[in-house]
Amino acid sequence: MxxxxxxxxxxxxxxxxxxxxxxxxxxxxxxxxPSPMEMVLMSAGCCSSVDVVSILQKSKQNFSNLEVKLSAERAETTPRVFTKINLHFVVTGKDVSEKHLSRAISLSAEKYCSVALMLDKTVDITHSYEIVEE
CATH class of the missing domain: 2.20.25.10 (N-terminal domain of TfIIb)
Incomplete structure (x- = not known):
């Protein structure tokens, strides 16, 4: 590349x-x-979202929307690297299984999302989620 x-x-x-x-x-x-650091943060969210959407679709979950709200903390001194990132997934749908959503997020975090897996070497990355019923 x-x-x-x-x-x-x-x-x-x-x-x-x-x-x-x-x-x-x-x-x-x-x-x-966006700044380069904002792009990195959004890239982690996009990369993980792609995985979660794909896994939820394969598990035949009935959802109409997925959004990931990202929050991050940075070091106080130069280089101001990320120290913490949270990816909070909000999935809207009908009878979306919490078990399937949790599994999709875990698979993305542990196996598929190359951006988050790369960042995870030096950043404390956490995940959370909520399901909004349609």
Whole structure:
């Protein structure tokens, strides 16, 4: 896998992925786009969500929405790495099995989500969930 990041102006950069997609980053206080650390956090949420959706679909769970709310803590000093991340899954559906959801999250955390598994080497990652009945 390869990628390219190019400085645009000020604190703004554009990344070009191997698959040809552009992503804007902003490292300053203007917040014209997500920061690199915000992108890492969102990437962990997306990666894990892909797994959970796939596993819930395979287990024939009747859900219409999945959202993961991410919260993170960072070190106080440089480098301001993540020290803690929580992924809180909110699944909306009809008779969604808590057992299936818990299993899907565990499989993602322990086996499938490459982003979270990479971060887990140095970050305390926790998971929580709730089911909203339709």
């Amino acid at each position: 390869q990628a390219n990041v190019k400085w645009v102006d000020g604190d703004t950069f554009v990344g070009l992925s191997h698959s040809g997609h552009n992503v804007v980053f902003d490292t300053g206080s203007d917040s014209a786009a």
